[in-house]
Amino acid sequence: MSITIAGMTKRFDRTEVLRGIDLSVEAGELLALLGPSGSGKTTLLKIIAGLEWPDAGQLRVEGQDWLQLAARDRRIGFVFQNYALFPHMRVRDNIAFGLSVRPRADRPAKAQIAATVDELMAFLQIDHLADRYPAQLSGGQRQRVALGRALAIQPRVLLLDEPFGALDAAIRRDLRRWLRSVHEATGSTTIFVTHDQEEAFELADRVVVMGDGRIAQIGDADQIHDHPATPFVARFMGATVELPVTLAAGRAQGSGLDLTALPRRALPDGPAQVFVRPADLRAVPDAGGPWHITSRVSTGADLRLTARHDSGTEAEIQMPRRDAPALAQGAPVTLRVEAGAIFPSPRIDTTAPSILPRHKEIAR
Amino acid sequence: MTAAAAPFRAKRVLPGFTLSLGTTLLYMVLIVLIPIAALILKGAEIGPARFWTIVSSDRAVAAFRITLTAAAIATAFNAVYGLLMAWVLVRHDFPGKRLLDAMMDVPFALPTAVAGLSLTALFSANGWFGQVLHPAGIPVVYTIWGIALAMAFTSIPFVVRTVQPVLEDLDPALEQAAETLGATPWQVFTRVVFPAILPAWLAGCTTAFARSLGEFGAIVFIAGNLPGQTEIAALLAYIRLEEFDYNGAAAIALVLLGFALVLLIVSNILQSWAARHRRATA
Numbered sequence: 001m002s003i004t005i006a007g008m009t010k011r012f013d014r015t016e017v018l019r020g021i022d023l024s025v026e027a028g029e030l031l032a033l034l035g036p037s038g039s040g041k042t043t044l045l046k047i048i049a050g051l052e053w054p055d056a057g058q059l060r061v062e063g064q065d066w067l068q069l070a071a072r073d074r075r076i077g078f079v080f081q082n083y084a085l086f087p088h089m090r091v092r093d094n095i096a097f098g099l100s101v102r103p104r105a106d107r108p109a110k111a112q113i114a115a116t117v118d119e120l121m122a123f124l125q126i127d128h129l130a131d132r133y134p135a136q137l138s139g140g141q142r143q144r145v146a147l148g149r150a151l152a153i154q155p156r157v158l159l160l161d162e163p164f165g166a167l168d169a170a171i172r173r174d175l176r177r178w179l180r181s182v183h184e185a186t187g188s189t190t191i192f193v194t195h196d197q198e199e200a201f202e203l204a205d206r207v208v209v210m211g212d213g214r215i216a217q218i219g220d221a222d223q224i225h226d227h228p229a230t231p232f233v234a235r236f237m238g239a240t241v242e243l244p245v246t247l248a249a250g251r252a253q254g255s256g257l258d259l260t261a262l263p264r265r266a267l268p269d270g271p272a273q274v275f276v277r278p279a280d281l282r283a284v285p286d287a288g289g290p291w292h293i294t295s296r297v298s299t300g301a302d303l304r305l306t307a308r309h310d311s312g313t314e315a316e317i318q319m320p321r322r323d324a325p326a327l328a329q330g331a332p333v334t335l336r337v338e339a340g341a342i343f344p345s346p347r348i349d350t351t352a353p354s355i356l357p358r359h360k361e362i363a364r
Numbered sequence: 365m366t367a368a369a370a371p372f373r374a375k376r377v378l379p380g381f382t383l384s385l386g387t388t389l390l391y392m393v394l395i396v397l398i399p400i401a402a403l404i405l406k407g408a409e410i411g412p413a414r415f416w417t418i419v420s421s422d423r424a425v426a427a428f429r430i431t432l433t434a435a436a437i438a439t440a441f442n443a444v445y446g447l448l449m450a451w452v453l454v455r456h457d458f459p460g461k462r463l464l465d466a467m468m469d470v471p472f473a474l475p476t477a478v479a480g481l482s483l484t485a486l487f488s489a490n491g492w493f494g495q496v497l498h499p500a501g502i503p504v505v506y507t508i509w510g511i512a513l514a515m516a517f518t519s520i521p522f523v524v525r526t527v528q529p530v531l532e533d534l535d536p537a538l539e540q541a542a543e544t545l546g547a548t549p550w551q552v553f554t555r556v557v558f559p560a561i562l563p564a565w566l567a568g569c570t571t572a573f574a575r576s577l578g579e580f581g582a583i584v585f586i587a588g589n590l591p592g593q594t595e596i597a598a599l600l601a602y603i604r605l606e607e608f609d610y611n612g613a614a615a616i617a618l619v620l621l622g623f624a625l626v627l628l629i630v631s632n633i634l635q636s637w638a639a640r641h642r643r644a645t646a
Binding site for chain 1: 535537538540541542543544545546547548551555556559560641642
């Protein structure tokens with residue numbers, strides 16, 4: 001089912017949670033909503049589910065206006081962050097719930113519901129848990145049951161809120177692959193919310209990065225990683241080192257910085273900011289360099305350095321220890337930037353809203 | 365043996381397990397067990413034949429019947445109304461909600477005799493409600509309905525206060541999940557919400573029923589206390605005591621005690637059944 005969202009806004013009291021969302025999701029697509037907490041991603045998901053209502057905007061699914069439909073008429077599968085399994089029902093009854101509450105006219109016969117549930121449990125590899133209560137299941141098992149319960153009604157759209165949030169790292173990786181295979185087998189349009197980049201990129205066809213109630217960027221892993229659309233995305237993607245530079249004829253220059261590895265950019269001359277991942281910075285010994293090493297920690301494979309510019313700017317550097325030059329505390333260096341994203345410094349203008357808002361979120 | 369060989373023990377938050385358990389047991393024995401034991405001994409003194417004569421007398425049987433019937437009516441009313449009340453207090457916001465919440469405890473705090481007096485004043489033939497009900501052919505005062513009314517008044521907080529916290533703790537995601545799966549509001553209530561609060565609700569109804577069986581102060585004013593018609597068991601025991609018929613009083617009290625015990629056992633079995641999923645652990 002294709003989903004079209006246009007001009008959607010939502011506020012809780014005085015907090016604007018969604019500030020105008022436009023998004024199209026293709027039928028059969030697996031889409032991730034990625035963003036830090038407070039970015040509005042879960043609210044958007046709940047609006048699609050019919051558990052929240054927007055203040056303005058459109059939500060159309062296959063051309064049908066879903067804002068005229070109650071949650072129970074949308075036939076969606078929603079997997080809650082804490083799974084929300086019915087504690088007093090056995091696994092079998094949890095999965096059967098959606099079928100057993102249908103109006104008598106289109107409710108399948110008891111035997112048929114049981115057969116559907118059995119089939120689904122076998123498909124999700126939870127048939128051995130059929131007679132357990134949710135309290136008797138591990139986190140990963142609950143996750144599977146929650147998905148089974150959502151899939152039982154053959155949802156037109158499958159929505160998952162932080163589906164792996166409460167699980168161990170090892171189980172997460174397993175379940176990710178498994179969810180991908182479930183998505184491919186059912187072919188349903190699937191949207192999931194996460195704050196974990198790795199999860200979003202590994203699982204989704206397309207990733208929507210959200211920040212501060214807006215969509216900051218839509219793309220695949222490589223696009224978002226290499227070409228962040230805004231400083232917010234750059235920071236969120238781990239480019240936490242911000243270095244002041246000056247743009248001249250599309251080239252960036254900065255004190256004690258070797259920026260020759262960066263491609264020429266069609267940006268206006270003037271002050272700018274380059275956002276770099278610590279792993280994309282190299283410290284090069286230079287007797288006259290304006291940067292000095294202030295701390296040096298080894299993790300075995302990598303060296304983690306902190307360099308301080310004479311002007312006070314600090315930069316984190318992460319480089320493989322094997323290739324690293326001998327650097328003592330206080331050694332003067334210049335910094336070589338292997339890759340980074342350049343954004344012109346926001347003009348100080350209090351009258352008009354900035355095109356590139358400075359986000360306060362801290363990338364996690 | 366060196367000191368290091370001594371087994372390590374987990375530190376408890378509350379110190380002195382022996383002392384606190386001892387205090388608890390002493391309290392139980394002094395305040396609860398000894399009076400009950402005395403009652404049972406007193407009853408045993410009577411001998412089975414005499415005991416049976418006392419409790420199977422027409423007046424006693426009528427008193428038990430009236431007490432049980434009125435308590436059942438009061439509990440049925442509280443079961444529905446108390447649940448509704450708890451629902452309103454948890455799920456809705458309205459001006460004066462906190463006041464209403466606080467007022468729920470008035471029947472606990474108010475001397476029951478005061479409750480009985482004011483109910484009698486309201487429902488007597490010239491009272492505010494009585495003026496309307498009496499001509500309509502619904503006498504409340506001096507009937508079993510009056511007894512049930514007094515019982516309902518004093519026992520409603522038991523239902524509200526046991527259901528309320530459980531309802532508050534109920535994860536709203538459960539109801540949302542049911543909704544996304546296509547359940548109607550009624551199905552969400554009957555299949556998801558009600559089973560979750562059922563153990564607490566049963567416990568609340570049982571305590572309300574037990575409390576109604578023992579209610580005395582509020583009832584004596586409104587009941588009229590006609591032997592065989594509106595005389596409750598607790599009052600009959602009191603009357604026997606006034607007549608220095610200690611055996612008679614003890615026998616009736618023993619039967620009430622028996623009712624209460626059976627009730628508690630049945631209630632525990634029901635609660636345990638309703639909460640069976642909670643005992644299930646991996």
